[in-house]
Amino acid sequence: MQPKNIRIKDIATLAGVSEGTVDRVLHNRGKVSEIAAKKVRRVLDEINYKPNLIARTLGTNRNYRIATLMPDHKQDPYWKQSFDGIKAGETQLAQFGIHLTVEHSLFDPHKKESFQEAALKVFHSRPDAVLVAPLFYYASIPFFKELSEAQIPFITINTRIQEANALSFIGQDLFKSGQLAAELISMGQNSNVAFAVLHIDEDLTNSVHLKEKERGFREYFEHPKMKSHATVHTYVLGTPQSSTFRDQLTVILKTPDLGGVFVSTSKAYLVAAAFKNENAAIRIVGYDLIKQNLDCLQNGQIDFLINQNPMRQAKLGIQTLANNLLFQKSTPPLHLFPLEIITPQNVSTYLSHAGNLSGIIV
Amino acid sequence: MQPKNIRIKDIATLAGVSEGTVDRVLHNRGKVSEIAAKKVRRVLDEINYKPNLIARTLGTNRNYRIATLMPDHKQDPYWKQSFDGIKAGETQLAQFGIHLTVEHSLFDPHKKESFQEAALKVFHSRPDAVLVAPLFYYASIPFFKELSEAQIPFITINTRIQEANALSFIGQDLFKSGQLAAELISMGQNSNVAFAVLHIDEDLTNSVHLKEKERGFREYFEHPKMKSHATVHTYVLGTPQSSTFRDQLTVILKTPDLGGVFVSTSKAYLVAAAFKNENAAIRIVGYDLIKQNLDCLQNGQIDFLINQNPMRQAKLGIQTLANNLLFQKSTPPLHLFPLEIITPQNVSTYLSHAGNLSGIIV
DNA sequence: GTACAAAATGTGTGCGCACACACTATTTCA
DNA sequence: TGAAATAGTGTGTGCGCACACATTTTGTAC
Numbered sequence: 001m002q003p004k005n006i007r008i009k010d011i012a013t014l015a016g017v018s019e020g021t022v023d024r025v026l027h028n029r030g031k032v033s034e035i036a037a038k039k040v041r042r043v044l045d046e047i048n049y050k051p052n053l054i055a056r057t058l059g060t061n062r063n064y065r066i067a068t069l070m071p072d073h074k075q076d077p078y079w080k081q082s083f084d085g086i087k088a089g090e091t092q093l094a095q096f097g098i099h100l101t102v103e104h105s106l107f108d109p110h111k112k113e114s115f116q117e118a119a120l121k122v123f124h125s126r127p128d129a130v131l132v133a134p135l136f137y138y139a140s141i142p143f144f145k146e147l148s149e150a151q152i153p154f155i156t157i158n159t160r161i162q163e164a165n166a167l168s169f170i171g172q173d174l175f176k177s178g179q180l181a182a183e184l185i186s187m188g189q190n191s192n193v194a195f196a197v198l199h200i201d202e203d204l205t206n207s208v209h210l211k212e213k214e215r216g217f218r219e220y221f222e223h224p225k226m227k228s229h230a231t232v233h234t235y236v237l238g239t240p241q242s243s244t245f246r247d248q249l250t251v252i253l254k255t256p257d258l259g260g261v262f263v264s265t266s267k268a269y270l271v272a273a274a275f276k277n278e279n280a281a282i283r284i285v286g287y288d289l290i291k292q293n294l295d296c297l298q299n300g301q302i303d304f305l306i307n308q309n310p311m312r313q314a315k316l317g318i319q320t321l322a323n324n325l326l327f328q329k330s331t332p333p334l335h336l337f338p339l340e341i342i343t344p345q346n347v348s349t350y351l352s353h354a355g356n357l358s359g360i361i362v
Numbered sequence: 363m364q365p366k367n368i369r370i371k372d373i374a375t376l377a378g379v380s381e382g383t384v385d386r387v388l389h390n391r392g393k394v395s396e397i398a399a400k401k402v403r404r405v406l407d408e409i410n411y412k413p414n415l416i417a418r419t420l421g422t423n424r425n426y427r428i429a430t431l432m433p434d435h436k437q438d439p440y441w442k443q444s445f446d447g448i449k450a451g452e453t454q455l456a457q458f459g460i461h462l463t464v465e466h467s468l469f470d471p472h473k474k475e476s477f478q479e480a481a482l483k484v485f486h487s488r489p490d491a492v493l494v495a496p497l498f499y500y501a502s503i504p505f506f507k508e509l510s511e512a513q514i515p516f517i518t519i520n521t522r523i524q525e526a527n528a529l530s531f532i533g534q535d536l537f538k539s540g541q542l543a544a545e546l547i548s549m550g551q552n553s554n555v556a557f558a559v560l561h562i563d564e565d566l567t568n569s570v571h572l573k574e575k576e577r578g579f580r581e582y583f584e585h586p587k588m589k590s591h592a593t594v595h596t597y598v599l600g601t602p603q604s605s606t607f608r609d610q611l612t613v614i615l616k617t618p619d620l621g622g623v624f625v626s627t628s629k630a631y632l633v634a635a636a637f638k639n640e641n642a643a644i645r646i647v648g649y650d651l652i653k654q655n656l657d658c659l660q661n662g663q664i665d666f667l668i669n670q671n672p673m674r675q676a677k678l679g680i681q682t683l684a685n686n687l688l689f690q691k692s693t694p695p696l697h698l699f700p701l702e703i704i705t706p707q708n709v710s711t712y713l714s715h716a717g718n719l720s721g722i723i724v
Numbered sequence: 725g726t727a728c729a730a731a732a733t734g735t736g737t738g739c740g741c742a743c744a745c746a747c748t749a750t751t752t753c754a
Numbered sequence: 755t756g757a758a759a760t761a762g763t764g765t766g767t768g769c770g771c772a773c774a775c776a777t778t779t780t781g782t783a784c
Contacts, residue, residue: 005461007740018764023742033762052459054416055740058769097414097770099367173711180707187665188550188645220707283550303549338711341703345542345582349535349700369770380734385772395732395780417770420739459740725784732779737772744767751760 006047014047015039026051053327057098064325065101066318067127069118070157071109071135077290078266078310079109082133082157085314092315093322100322103127110203112136119143123150129321130154131314134161135205153324155317155331158310159209168320168331170313172339174209177306178216178264180339181285184304185260186221186230189283193259194231196252200240200267210264217262230259240270249274258282260303269293272301289342289350297344307340307350368409376409377401388413415689419460426687427463428680429489431480432519433471433497439652440628440672441471441495444519447676448493454677455684462684465489472565474498481505485512491683492516493676496523497567515686517679517693520672521571530682530693532675534701536571539668540578540626542701543647546666547622548583548592551645555621556593558614562602562629572626579624592621602632611636620644622665631655634663651704651712659706669702669712 008026012019017036024032025040032040073080083104090102105122108114116139122130123146130147134140134156144164147154156166185195197217199210214234221230233255237248252261253275260283263271268286273296275282285304286293296302316335323329342350370388374381379398386394387402394402435442445466452464467484470476478501484492485508492509496502496518506526509516518528547557559579561572576596583592595617599610614623615637622645625633630648635658637644647666648655658664678697685691704712 005456005459005740008742009740019741020743020764021762024763027742029743031762036762050457052740053457054419054459055769056742057416058420058739058771059741059743061742061769094367095412095415097367097416176707176711180705183705183707336711336714338702338715339708340700341705341708343542343545343703345538345545346701346703349538349698352698353700367770370772371770381771382734382773383732386733389772391773393732398732414770417739418772420741420769421771421773423739423772727784728782730779730781732777734775734777736775738774739771741769742767744765746763746765748763749761751758753758754756 015043063099064128067103067122067130069105069132072106081311082314085311089315089318112139131317133158170335174212175216178213179220181262182217182220185285189259194257196261197234198263199236213264269296272296305342377405425461426490429465429484429492431467431494434468443673444676447673451677451680474501493679495520532697536574537578540575541582543624544579544582547647551621556619558623559596560625561598575626631658634658667704
């Protein structure tokens with residue numbers, strides 16, 4: 001039998017003090033004489049004490065409240081997966097007897113005021129921690145300031161706000177994402193080909209996001225070692241319902257030597273539908289595994305989707321907060337998710353895998 | 363305050379029996395009258411009792427021993443990541459006070475006898491559970507039979523043995539993997555192009571694996587809706603050290619209209635090196651993120667790698683066994699990992715992500 | 725009816741930790 | 755000098771569960 005794990009009790013014996021004193025030293029609760037503290041610290045330096053996290057959660061019988069502030073998935077289906085991820089994290093932790101009360105707040109991703117309003121409510125509810133997708137830069141800054149001042153830890157997801165003093169950001173590198181899109185769209189194409197970048201977004205909440213993706217996309221072709229100097233055209237399209245939308249697409253389709261379309265939002269399916277009968281040779285690269293996109297991917301109308309894995313992102317956010325609150329575990333300030341490439345051939349392997357991750361410890 | 367989680371104590375009160383009786387019913391320990399059992403079951407049916415898994419591990423003070431039986435990574439670097447994954451799972455569980463003793467057994471992936479020998483030792487050590495990569499079909503069958511008879515649960519990884527009565531198989535769909543390779547290699551190519559499938563393996567331990575991948579690869583081009591009827595040539599190459607190896611590669615390179623090479627093992631870098639100065643237009647698709655492949659990917663010699671994520675697979679294996687032993691959690695018998703596409707542009711996002719997953723609960 | 729086994733049930737303890745509280749030694753102040 | 759405040763200790767309890775053991779009830783034979 002190997003050396004059993006060291007308990008507080010063991011440390012107490014080794015240091016010649018009581019368990020209570022060790023506890024006070026470990027948690028800086030004060031009320032310890034310098035002499036006793038030194039004795040304990042000496043032991044702690046020599047042995048590698050790892051508290052039993054399981055026992056810890058049993059001991060502290062606190063009920064932490066985590067507030068989430070996410071876009072309403074009724075407005076944008078993309079956020080459904082995030083919501084599910086939060087739920088998954090919640091139930092999983094509950095399984096382990098970790099009683100987290102997660103309070104969901106939703107806001108309209110198209111309305112800044114909706115975010116501000118919800119943020120205010122979240123703050124006034126005084127949660128122990130917050131998970132937030134701060135789509136609106138300027139509206140979120142004062143919110144983060146308040147949280148920081150109130151010492152409420154928070155994790156940002158999806159949208160990175162550098163100035164925010166977040167515990168951690170969970171998301172993707174958008175610039176690289178654009179580069180990847182460029183690589184995929186140009187793979188095997190002629191060097192004199194033209195590409196179109198389409199920003200389809202009813203408003204400009206995502207403008208920073210989209211710009212960053214486009215920057216990466218263009219940068220790829222400007223790289224010195226690239227021989228193909230493809231031409232890149234950018235289009236900003238309005239609401240898909242309008243007649244101008246169709247007209248614009250028709251114009252884009254007429255671009256000479258058009259080899260592919262990069263849709264910077266999750267709306268690639270709209271383009272796919274319009275191009276359906278026109279020209280199969282035009283490659284389409286888009287984002288996110290929402291229903292409509294999946295359909296287009298499977299029938300070959302879309303060639304590549306880049307997956308953000310919002311479900312796992314959100315779940316990780318909840319887990320990270322729990323780790324922080326309950327176990328005082330530190331977190332890397334930046335957690336960038338891999339840029340997952342989804343094609344007609346591997347899409348099924350991604351979909352089936354997601355469900356399997358439900359009830360496992362880590 | 364919301365309805366607090368239901369404890370055994372609560373069930374006992376509701377059913378009008380003692381905690382001991384509830385415990386006996388829950389665990390089928392017998393010694394319960396039909397009347398009492400019925401009372402308890404009635405309560406259990408109505409409420410949704412979820413045992414506090416954390417408290418459970420504290421209560422049962424058993425020390426489980428898990429044996430692993432994996433190829434030696436000194437013989438094949440691919441298995442290094444699996445080994446690290448096992449270690450990662452181990453330390454993570456230790457953090458939670460779950461005292462698993464993991465006993466590592468390694469075998470020479472090229473020698474069947476080595477596997478048999480190691481398997482025998484593993485069995486005689488009478489572990490509580492086993493995680494094994496059964497590279498050798500016929501050698502593993504009796505091993506699995508023994509384990510089953512001794513009621514020792516085991517999980518197979520990497521190689522699926524249908525006949526084995528494994529708790530779960532963790533790996534990938536190799537047929538789909540071949541299809542994916544075909545998709546990637548043919549993307550944007552002419553329809554009259556030729557492709558070469560290269561099986562580079564010093565011996566034939568992986569033969570089933572490789573055949574399955576090739577089957578998928580070929581099937582892709584035979585699909586009725588595919589217009590391009592590319593020709594596919596298969597080559598089985600011997601040891602890379604031999605002179606015939608180089609000669610064979612030179613011959614392959616001369617194939618008319620050769621559009622790409624699909625290397626079914628992790629040895630794509632060997633091909634990349636040989637083709638380096640010859641012809642940049644030939645696309646190379648291979649497997650696994652080992653050092654040499656990564657180098658080739660980054661300098662553009664390899665176009666695509668399909669990642670098996672052996673580290674996460676192994677870690678999941680350990681976690682799943684722990685879940686099974688400690689929490690009696692059931693497991694899906696098949697856990698197929700997504701087929702991850704790695705390109706020069708997204709490889710860095712995969713590498714950085716791996717490290718971040720160290721200390722999180724799930 | 726008693727005697728005694730067997731079945732059924734209830735109670736108690738420990739897992740490792742956090743935290744409240746009781747207790748003792750040391751100061752401080754009247 | 756004594757009382758009271760304070761700093762420094764140790765002890766005890768509970769978290770929810772598993773499991774050993776004590777206790778009670780039931781069944782069986784005479």
